[in-house]
Amino acid sequence: MxxxxxxxxxxxxxxxxxxxxxxxxxxxxxxxxxxxxxxxxxxxxxxxxxxxxxxxxxxxxxxxxxxxxxxxxxxxxxxxxxxxxxxxxxxxxxxxxxxxxxxxxxxxxxxxxxxxxxxxxxxxxxxxxxxxxxxxxxxxxxxxxxxxxxxxxxxxxxxxxxxxxxxxxxxxxxxxxxxxxxxxxxxxxxxxxxxxxxxxxxxxxxxxxxxxxxKTGQTLLKTVLAPMFAIRRLRVTSWVSHNILGNEDGRALHDPGRRASKQRSKRAPLAAILGYEPESHVGIDYVPSYGDWKLAWDRIVFAGFGGAEMTLELTWRGSDTxxxxxxxxxxxxxxxxxxxxxxxxxxxxxxxxxxxxxxxxxxxxxxxxxxxxxxxxxxxxxxxxx
Ligand SMILES: NC(=O)c1ccc[n+]([C@@H]2O[C@H](COP(=O)([O-])OP(=O)(O)OC[C@H]3O[C@@H](n4cnc5c(N)ncnc54)[C@H](O)[C@@H]3O)[C@@H](O)[C@H]2O)c1
Known part of the structure; x- marks a missing residue:
């Protein structure tokens, strides 16, 4: 049985x-x-x-x-x-x-x-x-x-x-x-x-x-990378994330109310790990021809010693499912x-x-x-x- x-x-x-x-x-x-x-x-x-x-x-x-x-x-x-x-x-x-x-x-x-x-x-x-x-x-x-x-x-x-x-x-x-x-x-x-x-x-x-x-993709990466900035005391000024997806989840998230629920969840880890709130934005766009093969893009601006401004950009293309x-x-x-x-x-x-x-x-x-x-x-x- x-x-x-x-x-x-x-x-x-x-x-x-x-x-x-x-x-x-x-x-x-x-x-x-x-x-x-x-x-x-x-x-x-x-x-x-x-x-x-x-x-x-x-x-x-x-x-x-x-x-x-x-x-x-x-x-x-x-x-x-x-x-x-x-x-x-x-x-x-x-x-x-x-x-x-x-x-x-x-x-x-x-x-x-x-x-x-x-x-x-x-x-x-x-x-x-x-x-x-x-x-x-x-x-x-x-x-x-x-x-x-x-x-x-x-x-x-x-x-x-x-x-x-x-x-x-x-x-x-x-x-x-x-x-x-x-x-x-x-x-x-x-x-x-x-x-x-x-x-x-x-x-x-x-x-x-x-x-x-x-926690499958972009947020997975965030929870690996954000500790690096925190440990090395590099100050994150802004962390902008975009997602482009074309599956049914993407279609559902096209609705502003549902999207807000997902954006809240995606934003949660950053401030908790860094200990402060950098400027941040999480965009979710529905583009049907992308299907399940989501493109996630992150652009992080951070400051080093003496205030030198640096950037890190990442793109990730993956099957969400x-x-x-x-x-x-x-x-x-x-x-x-x-x-x-x-x-x-x-x-x-x-x-x-x-x-x-x-x-x-x-x-x-x-x-x-x-x-x-x-x-x-x-x-x-x-x-x-x-
Ligand atoms: N794919 C990922 O990487 C990932 C990561 C985290 C969370 N999620 C979440 O998992 C969920 C499913 O994602 P998906 O890509 O399979 O979406 P999907 O749109 O392909 O599947 C959702 C299914 O739920 C059904 N459904 C809707 N309302 C229902 C209800 N009240 N009762 C029973 N069934 C209902 C729909 O008919 C549909 O078949 C979404 O909420 C998504 O945000 C997905």
Whole structure:
């Protein structure tokens, strides 16, 4: 019997579909584990759940099929056709399609929470899995001010929902998952589980959660480079970042409200690492012909001894989805392990994976790496930490 379930919210999007197809390709030996942290030293000895032991389901908006999502990955040269059409991948995708349910659009109330809860509980019962992890890779939502004003106490929070309060869809999924004791991972900048009442609920139900917003490209670079300027006392005057992307995420981020939510998440690390706020700007432009192959450009102006002004420019062209999917697989396996070990609440040691890490103020990649290793392998001598 399978021992855990992965429930993907936004399964028919790029990241959702590649996480699903990539998982099946990995377990069939069709793809090497490039970009995965958990299969390399020092983590290869961790007792992670076997890739073979997972079953899949998810929520999507009406009218989106997983097979079509995989076809889009092939058309954009993110996934090779031979891998997409291998029986192991095709069968895995078809099985997940049978467990796909209609999602909550934009906002939801108490009825939606109940419906999502029934979907998740039904999946757990039908598949016989003991643990389920809900992964949010749905389109980015706009920031919602009202959700933050809801009661902090879980019972009062539920009472407010019963009385008609509404939540952003990401928080509806998080509430249902945590209430059932399931793990929840928010790979997006949307609200998800980051409400006081949901933090308290996770602790009360013995559920674990992590987020927010996968750190895949430009912000990953920032959290490596900014410490260099800080350590060498070079004063950053301005740090201007631009992103040009043409995938559906880019289209969603064309909406000013959703874009603001992503920009807030992308800006967070810089001031925290430098200890002051340089002039900064994060632009996100949607240019459809770029597809998934995002161009990220950074221009950093900094001052040296005697005030000499210098600049550093960087361009990065990458497949957003190919960068994101292995992180999702790592996260799900680490959260499943945390559940099995009886951890509860926010998994702050997973900060390495996120732009806006829940429960952690550390943004520097190397420090986040040390924290991850120390938590997962406390016995490992410092001299053996890669
Ligand atoms: N690709 C990356 O490098 C990266 C990095 C960090 C964060 N993210 C975030 O991951 C998310 C997914 O990115 P993507 O490129 O796969 O986007 P995408 O647009 O291809 O996929 C999003 C999917 O979510 C579905 N969806 C929208 N609202 C939903 C809802 N309420 N319930 C269920 N499904 C819903 C859409 O129909 C779509 O299929 C985005 O929020 C993005 O910001 C991506």
């Amino acid at each position: 399978s021992s855990f379930g992965l429930w993907i919210v936004g399964a028919g999007g790029h990241v959702g579909a590649f996480t699903l197809a990539g998982w099946h390709a990995l377990r069939a030996g069709l793809l090497p584990p490039t970009g995965l942290v958990t299969t390399a030293p020092p983590f290869e000895t961790l007792p992670l759940g076997a890739l073979e032991d997972a079953v899949f389901g998810g929520h999507e908006l009406p009218g989106r099929s997983l097979a079509e999502a995989i076809e889009r990955l092939v058309a954009e040269r993110i996934l090779g056709r031979e891998v997409a059409e291998a029986a192991a991948v095709r069968d895995g995708v078809a099985a997940a399609q049978r467990e796909l349910r209609e999602g909550v659009v934009d906002h939801g109330g108490w009825d939606d929470v109940q419906r999502v809860r029934t979907d998740l509980d039904g999946f757990r019962a039908r598949t016989g899995v003991t643990r389920v992890i809900v992964l949010n890779v749905a389109s980015t939502e706009a920031d919602v001010a009202d959700a933050a004003s809801l009661p902090r106490d879980p019972d009062a929070f539920v009472a407010a929902l019963r009385a008609g309060a509404r939540l952003p869809a990401s928080a509806v999924y998080a509430l249902a998952a945590l209430d059932l004791g399931m793990g929840y991972v928010n790979f997006t900048p949307s609200t998800g589980s980051d409400l006081p009442a949901l933090h308290a609920l996770a602790l009360a139900r013995g559920a674990v959660h992590a987020g927010a917003d996968g 190919a960068l994101a999917a292995p992180l999702c697989i790592d996260l799900v396996r680490l959260v499943e392990l945390a559940q099995r070990r009886g951890e509860r609440g926010v998994l702050a040691y997973l900060a390495l994976f996120f732009k806006s890490p829940l429960g952690a103020s550390e943004h520097r990649l190397d420090r986040q790496w040390q924290a991850l290793v120390r938590h997962l392998l406390p016995e490992l001598p410092a001299s053996e930490v890669p």
